[in-house]
Amino acid sequence: MRTIFAEYNPQCNSIDVYTSAGYMLRIDCWEAEKNLKTTPGSDCALNALAIEEPLEYTKLYLDGTMQIWVDADDTLYL
Structure with a gap:
């Protein structure tokens, strides 16, 4: 399966990935990041x-x- 296109969808706060097989994968950014330990940077x-x-x-x-x-x-900003 080859990826054709990926884009950020601001209405859903998600990444939409479209494949040549006709599939679309949507990744919810909030769900992807909710358990990460981040700094403001x-x-x-x-x-x-x-x-x-x-x-x-x-x-x-x-x-x-x-x-x-x-x-x-x-670590790049320390």
Whole structure:
């Protein structure tokens, strides 16, 4: 299954991923981020990632590595 398009949906606060097989996957950003330990800086970085790079956001969520990304982002500003 190849990905055709991914976009941030501001009305639903979600990432919508459309595939060439005709499927659509919707990731609720609030649900994806609710158990993360973030700082105000990493929270802003996550929002920017969802809007500017929705496919990367999806990959982090599906791989289960979103907290690692947040932690790495926080260490950049120490």
